[in-house]
Amino acid sequence: MINTIIFDFGDVFINLRKEHSIEEFKKLGLDGPNEDLLAHNDLFEKGKIDELQFINSFTKYIPNASLEEITKAWNSIIGDFPLERLEFLQMLSGKYRLFLLTNTDSIHIERFEHKVGMSFYTDFYRCFEKVYYSYEMGMRKPEPEIFNAIIRKHDLSPKRTLFVDDKKDNTDAAAALGLHVWNLKVGEEDVVDLFDQKHLPL
Structure with a gap:
């Protein structure tokens, strides 16, 4: 029986506007991401470079854009957070051990918190053990060690843990470690549908 759920954040709880962000960068003269920018994003999401180093990585390709314009375009991906998802999470928090595990960066988290406000994000964070x-x-x-670190630290049983993420690479990595997974299909499924029998193993 499942007693622990690890959730992703983007496109699970908060909606991401990926196409909108691409369009905003096109207005600044950037015709989509490239390998160099993706590599910098990887480093930024691992905390290996700071905010200024990351934003500056764009200036090579859009030299006429200001750092403020680049940051604004970067944050334009952050969409809305439907209240019913928070209410659903609050209901779950009394029944399961809950964790949030997200590939993200400090700029996006600051934008999310500013956008929803302190009361909302405090209620959201309060639902999770960590x-x-x-x-x-x-x-x-999908590095296995990120899952193993949480499993070890909180003494979790993989066979009693469900991992929910919208990216198949991530759910495949978790499944390989013995966790139950739900690869949520964005636009077709919603996290509030968790109790459909196919998503929550008994």
Whole structure:
């Protein structure tokens, strides 16, 4: 029986506007991400480079854009957080051990907190036994060690733990370690549908 649930954040609780962010960068002259920028994003999400180093990585490709414009475009991916998802999470928190595990960066988390306000994000964080950000952990999904670190620290039983994420690479990595998984299909499924029998093993 499941007694622990580890949740992803983006497109599970908060909606991400990926296409909108790409369009905002196009307005600044950047025609989509490239390998160099993706590599810098990986480093930023692992906390290996700081905010200024990350934002500066864009200036090579869009030299006429200001750091403020780049930051704004970067944060334009942050969408809304439906209240029913928070209410659902609050209901779950009385029944399961809950953890948040997300590949993210300090800029996005600051934007999220500013956007929803202190009362909302405090209620959200309070639902979890522990919130794990990749940039604070120095590693990111789907690296097995990020899952193992949480399992070890909190003495979790993989066979009694469910991991929910919208990226198949991440759920595949968790499944390989023995966790139950739900690879949530964005736009077709919602986290509030968790109690559909196919998503929550008994």
